[in-house]
Amino acid sequence: MSNNDASNTVKQPTNFIHQVIEQDQQQGLEKVVTRFPPEPNGYLHIGHAKSICLNFGTAEKYNGECNLRFDDTNPGKEDQEYVDAIMDDVRWLGFNWAGNVRYASDYFDTFYAWAQHLIKEGKAYVCDLSPEQASEYRGWATEPGKNSPFRERSAEESLDLLERMKNGEFDEGSRVLRAKIDMASPNMNLRDPILYRIRKQSHHQTGDKWCIYPSYDFAHGQEDAIEGVTHSICTLEFADHRPLYEWFIENLPVPTVPRQYEFGRLNINYTVTSKRKLKQLVDEGHVNGWDDPRMPTIQGMRRRGYSPQAVRNFCDSLAVAKTDGTVDMAQFEFFIREDLNDNAARAMCVMNPLKLIITNFVENIKSIQIDINTASQLEFCKLVGIGKLLAEKIVKYRNENGSFKNVTDLVRVNGIGEKTLDKNLRFIAPINSPPNSIEMLSAPLHPQKEMGTRELPFTRELYIDRADFSEDSTLSRKKFKLLVLGDYMRLRNAYVIKAEDFVKDDAGEIVEVHASLLPGTVGENPEGGIKPRGVMHWVSATEGKQAKVRVYDRLFNVESPDKGDGDFLANINPDSFSEIDNCWVEPGLVDAAPETAFQFEREGYFVADRYEHSPETPVFNKTIGLRDTWKK
């Protein structure tokens, strides 16, 4: 992988879990097994990405295995839709789980048998207290709870009651199975926690087989034990559950002994990562779904154009510790830009078009258009997909049949089809007209890396960005890198031009700029010490393509939108989305595959929309702007 060299030079943040594993290995641990255990009740977000990278990354680092396991113990909240999306997300990040996908529900039979085991051992009982009563009996932090009146019920009776709970004889909420631990424990989780509750709901995996479902606590550690998980990594809020986790492992005939370790959850400013709040954003229509590019969901980041490698690099840069801080969004953005800068092809897109006419175009451009009635074999070879042999055939055909009457007659030559003709149309001059309407320039796809080149049609009429022209020629040369009347500017990958004139409409708006090009300045500096003020991007007005660009900004305009219990929706940034219809891009861009990333030079990074981009209706999403140190 490409980040190998990075990991060799960049010092890894410490990871106390890796320290634990290395100690365990010294004690004789042979194989590390981890797991990523989401509940399929929503879409994964950046916080889960950290957990995925930690669990899968740890397994990878120590040549172990990592399972993907759905913790599906509460059917009311879960859905197959989420199962599918989560698998998609894990794969997108580039991880492979060991063996098949697992489900907690795979083990429901075992859990039931283990529940019976605990009852027989006198360590669990069916309790008939209502939820309200149970809450009262549980006591308060400073005062111990009271034993349930059903606590000393006989094993036989509990066994029978549990069986009947399973058979659907009782209503939801009427009875539960509880562990008999300690109603006076200062740890509330140990005050006779619930093992099974009645839920008359069908389950996305087990259908209607069950109407009682195990609680998280009665399931999670046992799942780990069944799968041979050695290091069960979860977030800090589960630290209080560890004694219970261990209690089950000690009191049940489990095949292996997993250990639980907790690390600090990832928080990022200017966004929210609580499932409840993300759901609210979707349900109330503040965003366009879970995969809205403004969402911190993996699906959203993907649609926004964040690369999986960038997300991974960011997650790997985070220390695995027990502190609960909030990482600056700028730190994430650094990794997004770093990866995109390396890998995104460069292109030009004019987002606010202003027409620029090159007044001396005809006299000065180097045409590569071909007059098919006079071209030689060698000249035909310049066309796309035409080699020496085909070129010879064309010349022969022309000699035998006389001049072409139409450009399209080229297909009559054996070996040239519609497709070849289409690709070459712009390189062929119309019959009987001067072959000079387009100059094909070539530009590198990347300024530093060897990524090849692209063809850039340069024509008499171009589009430049409105913001790049000013009629005010008194503007400081140093401060304003603009096309200013009477001054020079470099067209990126093309000529240096000089602005000469402009046209205003009745409303006083500039609608057209006239400029002349300096011959011989493609790839060369102008003679006579002329220094352009700067460089600007452009697109041919006749050869370029119109495209739609969606610009996204942060969803919230305060650092901690969910601080406190106030309405986090009040902090929504009303200008987080805008769509610009009249953008012009290089012709080649419309053929880009969905999810291809580009840097639109001087504008930022953009991605062809995963779902809506097509050659007919090109749609690009702004992933992130370029770093901008331009101070006015």
Next chain:
RNA sequence: UGGGGUAUCGCCAAGCGGUAAGGCAACGGGUUUUGAUCUCGUCAUGCGGAGGUUCGAAUCCUCCUACCCCAGCCA
């Protein structure tokens, strides 16, 4: 409040008794056909606070303070 955690630069974070790494951000300089990239440089006598132990403390001890988590038949 009882229990469980955590406190080192604006943010993330190393450090594990020997005299405060690194990254992000910020700010300066250089290169540049992207105001990008790249590159060079600046940025904690200070480690939540107060005492103490020690030749020596961010690291050990004592007390204090602040913040986070638990008190669902959610995970």
